[in-house]
Amino acid sequence: MTTHHPETRRLVYGHAQMHDCLAFADARTWGVARRIRTEHASNPAGPIDDDDHIYAEYADDEPFDINEVGSVVEGDWPEMVTARAFKVLPQGLRARFGKRVPTVHNGDYLDIxxxxxxxxxAELRQHGYEVTRDDELINVLDGRGFSPLAG
Structure with a gap:
């Protein structure tokens, strides 16, 4: 019997069609989505300030649906879902199971x-991770379904 600990890391993963490999993510609520750091663009789901209350209706613990974000910037936000493994997977497992692959415009991703x-x-579960497969969510997080370049 497994016991649930509050510090348990929850990951969702699936087959990322764009790169034909596995991808892992942990942004499943508006609160997490608001805290995503961006390097080249502003975060369209970003922190609420006095000038922009467009997403104020969403509580931080409400499930995040990227299709509700109107100002998604192609290639900059969200980052490639296949790149998120660099942040959410332990380094030892990244090295054993994946290969770093560069892209021309969007940085590196982990090809698993x-x-x-x-x-x-199985390894992630042994490390205490709660892991759920959701191919649809992974591909939505990767921009499929709202990007004119994804098809």
Whole structure:
């Protein structure tokens, strides 16, 4: 029997179609989405300030739906879902299961072969992670469904 600890890391993962590999993410609420740091653009779901109350109706713990964010900047926000593994997976597992791949415009991503899924998920669970597969969410987080370049 597994016990739930408040500090348990919850990850969602799936097959990222754009790069044909596994991707991992942990942004599932508006509060988490607001705290995503961006390097080249402002965060359209970003912190609420006095000048912009457009997303104030969403509580921080409300499920995040990227399709409700009207000002998604192609290529800058959100970051490639396949790049999030650099932040959410332990370094040792990234090194064992993935390969860093550069892109021309959007930085590096971690290529985790789909056929390594069972072994990697088992390792994550041994490390105390709660892991759920959701291919649709992973691909929405990667821009599929609202990007004119994704199809």
């Amino acid at each position: 072969p789909v056929d390594r899924e069972a072994e990697l998920v």
